Amino acid sequence: MFRTALRNVFAHKARLLMTVLAVMLGVAFVSGTLVFTNTITDAYQKSSAKGFDHVDVAVRAEGREDTGDTLAEQPELTQALLKKAEGVNGARSAIGVVSGFTALADKDGDLVGNGFQSQGGNYWGTHDPRYPVTEGRAPHGENEVLLDSETARRTGYHVGDTVRMSVDGPVLSPRVTGIFTTDDGNVAAGGSLVLFDTPTAQHLLGKPGTYDEIDVEAAAGTSQRELRAALGKALPADAVETTTGRQLADDQAEAIAASMSGLKQGLLVFAGIALFVGTFIIANTFTMLVAQRTRELALLRAVGASRRQVTRSVLIEAFVVGLAAALSGLLLGIGIGAGLRALIGTFGASVPDGPLVVTAGTVGAALAVGVVVTMLAAWLPGRRAAKIPPVAAMNSLHAKATTKSLVVRNTLGSLLAGAGVAAVLYATTLSGSEGRAPMGFGAVLLVLGVFVLTPLLSRPLIAASAPVLRIFGMSGKLARQNSVRNPRRTAATASALMIGLTLITGLTVISGSLQGAIDRMAASSISADYVVSMANGGPLSPEVAKELAAADGVTALSPLRNAPARINGETEYVTGVDGADIGRLTAPTMDGGSFRVEGTRIVVDDDMAKDQGWKVGSRFTAAFEDGARKTLTVAGVYQGNEMVRGIMVDNATLTPHLDDVSDMQVMVSTSGGASEKTKDRLEKALGDNPGISVQDKQDISDSIAQIFTLMLNMLYGLLAMAVIVAVLGVVNTLAMSVFERAQEIGMLRAIGLDRRGIKRMVRLESLVIALFGGVLGIGLGVFFGWAAGELFSSSLPTYELALPWARMALFLLLAGLVGVLAALWPARRAARLNMLTAIKSE
Structure with missing residues (x-):
């Protein structure tokens, strides 16, 4: 029976090729997905690990916590704290790290990177181990910067060129004094990195005299754990937290793997769809070729072969086909993985250098998928052929399905489809997150039911x-x-x-x-014609609103400022607006009261009003950042959505209590309405700032x-x-x-x-x-x-x-x-x- 099965495989080469192709494409997609994601993940993890080579222990500020009815101060990493860390027994050196959004324009004036990947930081000095300077010299003062080599290559900037950039509003035009190399993952992904000297970085990135992180390098003979323990004793435990460089690298690797898992799952879903479709084709193919060999199988039964042997011969044939498809699909998948990696460059992104990663898991998955899918698809036709009586099979080339089998199939299909429709309709009565599982389950049942029917x-x-x-x-x-x-x-x-x-x-x-x-x-x-914001969604300088207010044709304007406040023992965020103009810039539907924001009169969206038990005329006390308390009155309740929601309070009331005044966005109405000409005029009023986005409603x-x-x-x-x-x-x-x-x-x-x-x-x-x-x-x-x-x-x-x-x-x-x-x-x-x-x- 084994020799018979093998002879049947090679007797029909065209049929074999078509079946192998159907399985091979599905296997290639699975193995290609695994090779691609494993290669990218490995490259980023190794690149990220290099970035922590100079870090044995990282010191960071503890997060701000709620205390009573006021908001606790955010601990700061000062120069004094850096000196103390550097002087700890077992520490060789310490570097203060400053970073933040820095928009760099290319030679056409467009933003380099995609907002969140456009970063700026500080260059610690001539011996900064993080950023080796390969050309030029270190920057000094606000008019000099260093540029990473990848960005310099992509934009065509060289040492001595003047570049245009922005950090939170005003346009800067410093000169490039040097080019450096980096293992930063954002740069590898297509972003940019600009370095200032430390005082300039602290000033421009809103951290005067402080750091985001202090990286401490251990002296010879001191382990990371020993250094961390020493720092924990020397530094105030309630103000800072310490993490070893090894733990940072592990956390980063885990984060990279988690970020890639979504891409991997998405690609594997479509690989599964391709295999699902391929399963139908394989089952269809084996059904037809078993039907064509009905007399041959009947003759085998007549000369003594059992049902099990006939089924086994079909499964052996499927195993050989599946194995051939799996091996060829694996080779094709490795090529697909390499091609996808090369294709990333065509989308403006790049990947750190690294080898193509083909793991044992990828090989095992390819073989398992190819062989198992093919054998499962062939099992039912083989079993059906084995059940045909030899005499009946030799009298009729094509055995027709019995009326009973058709009735059973149609009944099963109707039950599956009916259950699927019922589950989907039930899911539509639930809220978004609650309805996902029953809807997904119902969709699978309905598709299977329709397939059976x-x-x-x-x-x-x-x-x-x-x-x-x-x-x-x-x-x-x-x-x-x-x-x-x-x-x-x-x-x-x-x-x-x-x-x-x-x-x-x-x-x-x-x-x-x-x-x-x-x-x-x-x-x-x-109702506003334009909304102005930072390209990365970060804080916007208040100077932007002033520049827009002075622009020709601006008829109404309101900065939107987010700030935390303690309300009824909980931390809520309130939005500061210009009370005089906000009613002309937004048009939410009111559930009660009027859209009136002035003094201590505020408006609130319907969801928050319901949660807090507020209605028009309700009064409550809010404690702001500086500890000041204000009694606010609800003047109106509006229907909130993703664009307009939350508590709105007049900026004249909120701003005096803010530690750091910055805007989320600025809403603007103009006399001429939204048009390309008006948009160009507003962008010119802002100095054609690469970091600022001017958007109309569309x-x-x-x-x-x-x-x-x-x-x-x-x-x-x-x-x-x-x-x-x-x-x-x-x-x-x-x-x-x-x-x-x-x-x-x-x-x-x-x-x-x-x-x-x-x-x-x-x-x-x-x-x-x-x-x-x-x-x-x-x-x-x-x-x-x-x-x-x-x-x-x-x-x-x-x-x-x-x-x-x-x-x-x-x-x-x-x-x-x-x-x-x-x-x-x-x-x-x-x-x-x-x-x-x-x-x-x-």
Whole structure:
């Protein structure tokens, strides 16, 4: 039986190749994902570990804690504390670290990096071990900086060039005095790093005379633990916390692995989809080839082979196919991993140098996935073939499914689909986070139910294409009959496309509906023409509001300032606004009272009012940063959202009690309204500052929705893998169909159907099957998109279902194109059959 199984594998090389390809692509995606993420993670972890080579113990300030009704002061790392750390027994040296957002403009005036990766810091001196200077010299004073070598290479800056930058508002124009190298992960990812001398960095980054961290290097013979213990005794325990360099490296490695896990899981999900689709194709392939060998298997049964031996021979064949696919898929996956790493550079990012990482886990996963998936897919056809009585099998080439089996299948499919619909509908009645699990469970049940029911659904849906197929005469009629002749085979082929289109249609519906909801929210919440903020979302200098107020055409303006306050024993954040203008810049819906902010009169969003038990006229006491207490009165309650929410108090009341005055953003209205000309005028008023973002309402909506757009574009790319596997499945199915209908095709040729008619028949059959899968996928996708939207609607009142008709029509057109392309080779093969040889075939 073992030799028989091996002979069957190599007897049909074309069939073997098609089956191997279906598994190989799924395995390649899994192994490529693992190679890529492991390589990137390893490179970043090693690069990060190098960054801690000079750090044996890091000293950081303890976080601010609530104490009573006032806010405790944030401990500071002063120069005196640095000297004390440096003088501890076992310490060799100590470096004070200062860092913060620093926007650097390229030669075109655009921001280098993407906001959060644009950093600035301090250069400790000529012997700073963190940043070796390879060209030029160290900076001195506010008009000199060092630039990292990667940023210098990307922007074309050289020693002696003048650059434009900003830290929190004003534009600076220092000169580059030197170039340094660094292992900083932000730089490797495409960001920038600018270094000032220490006094300048402390002044510009808002930390005069203090540090963010003190890095202590141990003397020879002193371990990191010993140095940490000595520092713990010498430094005030209530003001600082100490961490060894080894622990910092481990924490950083863990953080990098955690950040990469999301990417890895996302890619593996699509690898799973490709394998899921491939499973249908493998099962379909083995079902057909077992059916073609029914007499052969029956003869084996007749000469003494048991059912178990017949099933085992099919599984041996599947094992050989799966092993070949797994090995080839692993090699292809290693190439995919290397290609993805190289591809990162085309998106403006770079990765630290490091070897391609192929772990034993990756090899094991590839082999396990390829072999196990193939054997599981082949088990049911093999078991079904073994149960056919030998006499019945030798009398009929194709054993038809019994009425009982069809009834059981349809009943099971109906139960699964019904349970799935019920679970999804139940999930829509729950809040967002509570409904995710039941909706995901229901979606899986519904997809499985529809897959099981697909043979039943194929007849009425394909019958609906009859009027169109009549246009093509006899070829169209035969194509329709061939499509419904074997519903199970048609269903398995169409399901490959159905799954991919379900996913992409559902996500397109959700993305489009969310974009519309965000647009409506921005339009209903913000009356201002522009919102000005830092590119990284950080604090904005109060000078920006003053510069905007002096700009031509500005009619109303309000800085928004966030500050903590103790209210009813809890720390809440209040937002300071310009009481005179805020009513002209925002337009939230009021639940009660008026939008009036002046003196001690405030407005609050509906959620906070409900949590605190406030209503219009309620009074409460707030303790600010400096310990001062104010009694505030609720003048109005408004409906909050992601753009406008929280407690709003007049800046004239809040600002005198702030330790450090800075703005989150500035809202601006202009006489001419929002236009490119007005936006350019405001940007020029701010000195074309690279660190400041000027956005109108559409820009705000687009920036919020950007994550959905990016995700959708990634999914379109990743879906290509499932589509390729689906195309192979259609090709495989049609090739098998042509093989088993060789005699029939020969007869059609003999009675007058020419080669062109044969080609048209096969192509139309493929087109009908593909469109059938497309219709099912788009229908399921719309349902899931609607259901998922119901979860959002509870927290996003402006959400409304928006069906992307144009894109859905495009998806259906692409499904048809898949069917046409997949039929090219099988149609050509069918047309080239020798009619006499085909008629004599069994």
